[in-house]
Amino acid sequence: xxxxxxxxxxxxxxxxxxxxxxTGCTQPAQKPVDGNTNKNDVTTPDNNxxxxxxxxxxxxxxxxVMFGEHPNQPVKEFAPAQQEIFKKTNIKLDFEIVPSSxxxxxxxxxxxxxxxxxxxxxxxxxxxxxxxxxxxxPLMDYVNNDMVYFKEKWDSIPDLIKVTxxxxxxxxxxxxxxxxxxxxxxxIRVDLLEKHNIEAPETFDELIDVLAQxxxxxxxxxxxxxxxxxxxxxxxxxxxLGSGYGDNGIYYDYDVDxxxxxxGPATPExxxxxxxxxxxxxxxxxxxxxxxxxxxxWEEKLTSGKSFFFLDNSGFxxxxxxxxxxxxxxxxFQVLPILANQDGARRAIFYATTFTGEMYGVSxxxxxxxxxxxxxxxxxxxxxxxxxxxxVEGETFELDANGEPQFxxxxxxxxxxxxxxPYYAIYSDLGITKLNFSLWACNTMTQxxxxxxxxxxxxxxxxxxxxxxxxxxxxxxxxxxxxxxEEADRVKDILAxxxxxxxxxxxxxxMGVKDISEYDAVIESAKDMGAAELEEIYNDALARLSN
Amino acid sequence: xxxxxxxxxxxxxxxxxxxxxxxxxxxxxxxxxFATVYPMYYILIVSISSGTFVSRGDVxxxxxxxxxxxxxxxxxxxxxxxxYINTLLYTTVGTFINILLSSMCAYPLSRKDFYGRSxxxxxxxxxxxxxxxxxxxxxxxxxxxxxxxxxxxVLPPAISTYNMIIMRTFFQGIPISLQESAFLDGANDLQIxxxxxxxxxxxxxxxxxxxxxxxxxxxxxxxxxxxxxxSKYPVQVLLRNIVIAGEFADQQTSIGNVESNFAVIATNxxxxxxxxxVVPILLVYPFLQKHFAKGVMVGAIKG
Numbered sequence: 001x002x003x004x005x006x007x008x009x010x011x012x013x014x015x016x017x018x019x020x021x022x023t024g025c026t027q028p029a030q031k032p033v034d035g036n037t038n039k040n041d042v043t044t045p046d047n048n049x050x051x052x053x054x055x056x057x058x059x060x061x062x063x064x065v066m067f068g069e070h071p072n073q074p075v076k077e078f079a080p081a082q083q084e085i086f087k088k089t090n091i092k093l094d095f096e097i098v099p100s101s102x103x104x105x106x107x108x109x110x111x112x113x114x115x116x117x118x119x120x121x122x123x124x125x126x127x128x129x130x131x132x133x134x135x136x137x138p139l140m141d142y143v144n145n146d147m148v149y150f151k152e153k154w155d156s157i158p159d160l161i162k163v164t165x166x167x168x169x170x171x172x173x174x175x176x177x178x179x180x181x182x183x184x185x186x187x188i189r190v191d192l193l194e195k196h197n198i199e200a201p202e203t204f205d206e207l208i209d210v211l212a213q214x215x216x217x218x219x220x221x222x223x224x225x226x227x228x229x230x231x232x233x234x235x236x237x238x239x240x241l242g243s244g245y246g247d248n249g250i251y252y253d254y255d256v257d258x259x260x261x262x263x264g265p266a267t268p269e270x271x272x273x274x275x276x277x278x279x280x281x282x283x284x285x286x287x288x289x290x291x292x293x294x295x296x297x298w299e300e301k302l303t304s305g306k307s308f309f310f311l312d313n314s315g316f317x318x319x320x321x322x323x324x325x326x327x328x329x330x331x332x333f334q335v336l337p338i339l340a341n342q343d344g345a346r347r348a349i350f351y352a353t354t355f356t357g358e359m360y361g362v363s364x365x366x367x368x369x370x371x372x373x374x375x376x377x378x379x380x381x382x383x384x385x386x387x388x389x390x391x392v393e394g395e396t397f398e399l400d401a402n403g404e405p406q407f408x409x410x411x412x413x414x415x416x417x418x419x420x421x422p423y424y425a426i427y428s429d430l431g432i433t434k435l436n437f438s439l440w441a442c443n444t445m446t447q448x449x450x451x452x453x454x455x456x457x458x459x460x461x462x463x464x465x466x467x468x469x470x471x472x473x474x475x476x477x478x479x480x481x482x483x484x485x486e487e488a489d490r491v492k493d494i495l496a497x498x499x500x501x502x503x504x505x506x507x508x509x510x511m512g513v514k515d516i517s518e519y520d521a522v523i524e525s526a527k528d529m530g531a532a533e534l535e536e537i538y539n540d541a542l543a544r545l546s547n
Numbered sequence: 548x549x550x551x552x553x554x555x556x557x558x559x560x561x562x563x564x565x566x567x568x569x570x571x572x573x574x575x576x577x578x579x580x581f582a583t584v585y586p587m588y589y590i591l592i593v594s595i596s597s598g599t600f601v602s603r604g605d606v607x608x609x610x611x612x613x614x615x616x617x618x619x620x621x622x623x624x625x626x627x628x629x630x631y632i633n634t635l636l637y638t639t640v641g642t643f644i645n646i647l648l649s650s651m652c653a654y655p656l657s658r659k660d661f662y663g664r665s666x667x668x669x670x671x672x673x674x675x676x677x678x679x680x681x682x683x684x685x686x687x688x689x690x691x692x693x694x695x696x697x698x699x700x701v702l703p704p705a706i707s708t709y710n711m712i713i714m715r716t717f718f719q720g721i722p723i724s725l726q727e728s729a730f731l732d733g734a735n736d737l738q739i740x741x742x743x744x745x746x747x748x749x750x751x752x753x754x755x756x757x758x759x760x761x762x763x764x765x766x767x768x769x770x771x772x773x774x775x776x777x778s779k780y781p782v783q784v785l786l787r788n789i790v791i792a793g794e795f796a797d798q799q800t801s802i803g804n805v806e807s808n809f810a811v812i813a814t815n816x817x818x819x820x821x822x823x824x825v826v827p828i829l830l831v832y833p834f835l836q837k838h839f840a841k842g843v844m845v846g847a848i849k850g
Binding site for chain 1: 599602603604605616620623624626663665666681682685686689768771772775776777778780784785787788789791814816
């Protein structure tokens with residue numbers, strides 16, 4: 001017995017030794033493997049040479065770019081736009097396509113192992129987490145010294161400074177080109193209002209009356225339905241009702257002390273939000289299932305005529321109208337001008353339309369960064385943006401009298417019946433717009449052009465964009481200032497416990513389990529948990545930028 | 548007396564209580580079957596229903612507005628075909644490697660006369676409980692230069708310790724005297740495993756093929772992190788993107804209404820993709836089932 005223990009022990013030790021010898025020996029023999037190196041990589045030998053040639057890279061150069069693929073717009077390898085880019089710049093884009101559903105997972109692994117492609121899509125969090133580690137190329141010097149087109153954008157959009165980290169830039173922001181402004185808004189079945197001679201509401205109080213009247217006429221309905229849980233809906237209505245929520249409670253309010261960050265749920269104004277939703281709930285206007293309804297259930301209610309109002313992404317109204325009209329030709333959802341709240345104020349926020357929140361970082365290990373930077377700069381130029389958003393000049397688009405690109409009708413016509421939508425099919429076919437690799441990127445501009453050419457555009461759309469465009473209640477969103485890593489950690493700590501506490505409370509007040517007067521106690525405990533500190537961190541960070 | 552006569556015919560006395568129990572039992576089991584089958588059935592009927600009825604929530608028991616447009620859209624997507632072929636390739640090659648290496652590992656460990664058997668078993672079993680973690684694993688695959696090749700998918704999971712131990716337990720159940728007599732007849736170790744052991748191990752082999760093949764078919768994370776070229780993706784990666792991405796996108800606030808046009812047909816399209824990717828592996832089950840149940844049980848009891 002004892003002998004076998006000894007024997008096994010010796011065998012085990014021998015094995016470990018052999019294994020460690022094997023690994024030890026192979027280590028130096030192995031060349032350090034650089035994930036970025038590509039056999040096709042040809043670096044330009046001399047910078048002066050490249051300046052003399054008309055193309056950005058003198059020799060053919062492959063640049064690897066990684067970004068997420070949205071299922072609506074499959075990304076093709078070397079599509080016409082990329083071929084055109086290659087023709088103009090001698091740079092061949094080699095896309096590493098990751099499904100957008102798991103882009104974060106893949107990116108995290110590549111960042112953690114420092115095994116990046118030349119260029120990859122990142123966001124502000126990545127800059128905060130990894131910027132200081134030296135895996136992204138610091139870009140500020142290039143912006144100031146080498147870049148022309150991007151520098152122009154940088155100077156004209158002062159808010160972009162918020163994507164920096166301690167004054168250094170680690171990623172090139174994707175800037176939207178001619179984006180139609182839009183935001184969350186109230187959308188109602190106007191055909192029913194006309195049918196029953198009900199005036200369209202202008203205030204939130206009138207809204208409850210109007211919906212209550214509809215509820216009387218259609219007793220089985222739940223006039224106002226919501227999706228995706230209480231917090232998501234508070235985010236949408238809180239600002240309109242005089243408070244605010246932002247993404248996680250902290251938001252910028254233009255009307256408080258001339259504009260500052262406020263932690264919404266810890267303010268007395270927030271009681272108005274909860275008591276208003278409670279009023280709607282008690283009146284039977286708000287869907288009983290509002291707290292748990294999924295998007296699919298929400299859509300079912302709206303497109304089957306069980307709900308008549310939603311306060312969400314107002315553009316959805318256009319689709320639901322189309323869907324409703326298959327059974328009810330008169331049906332019509334339309335956005336209302338923003339309703340006045342109990343103080344008589346009309347408040348709403350646009351979606352971020354200049355900076356989309358996405359950036360492209362450059363690997364610090366990239367070969368010949370000068371050429372890469374020059375190429376990226378070109379992508380911000382009129383020419384680069386036209387190609388990466390409209391395709392090939394003369395074949396798929398032409399410049400009009402003002403020098404603005406316009407899709408060519410004969411090209412677009414081939415895609416009239418394409419799924420999921422003609423414009424997605426065109427984007428996918430050409431390899432263009434913000435879901436592909438474009439830095440000064442179009443979204444609504446190209447979509448509108450294509451929909452007008454394919455005939456999917458209708459008067460309803462004109463009316464919709466007219467109402468949103470002429471509504472002066474909407475204000476520009478404020479991009480959050482960059483926080484230091486200590487601040488970001490502190491914010492995370494405070495919010496984790498605070499939101500756990502708060503999110504349990506909201507429904508109690510909306511459903512009337514607790515009276516609104518009891519919310520003062522919730523405000524007190526939120527203050528104890530650090531609401532004021534949160535506001536201070538954000539306001540200080542904002543003040544730091546202006547100094 | 549009467550009951551005695553009855554019991555002659557049916558060997559057992561069937562009491563009223565037992566009958567009531569049987570009826571209730573059948574009802575309960577049918578409900579269970581319904582709960583299991585209905586989700587699959589629902590996915591099937593939604594995939595062949597018209598998008599309008601789906602989004603209105605009218606499709607519950609029967610398909611409505613039957614249309615195959617969703618399947619048409621799926622089949623027009625060349626990416627899906629290519630990834631389908633990739634999945635077949637990875638599953639076949641991967642399962643082959645799995646079976647080969649697992650049985651070659653399991654057989655020696657099943658032999659009582661194998662020198663240092665307990666130590667090797669311990670070393671192998673150790674990996675079941677301790678793993679290097681994702682980042683070291685990624686770095687290993689990277690340094691072996693397997694990134695963006697099929698081998699990154701099929702080699703790292705070459706042996707599943709758990710499956711290997713089931714196999715080993717099965718091999719142990721084969722009497723040692725069979726091997727001894729083969730040895731006396733002049734067979735060497737390879738001949739013994741090839742001509743004696745493996746032919747006796749069909750149930751466990753069928754079970755392992757099924758375990759491994761289903762694993763490969765459903766596996767998506769290794770493909771996601773180890774592969775860079777879209778042309779090499781298996782179907783699960785695309786499937787997940789199609790099914791999941793729509794859920795995230797609608798909450799995006801920066802450019803919202805772009806999502807909306809697709810929303811009308813999204814559900815039946817998603818479900819069509821699910822049906823297409825699930826059907827082949829479902830079809831394998833009936834053929835392997837008889838081996839399957841036997842194989843798992845044999846391994847378990849003797850363990």
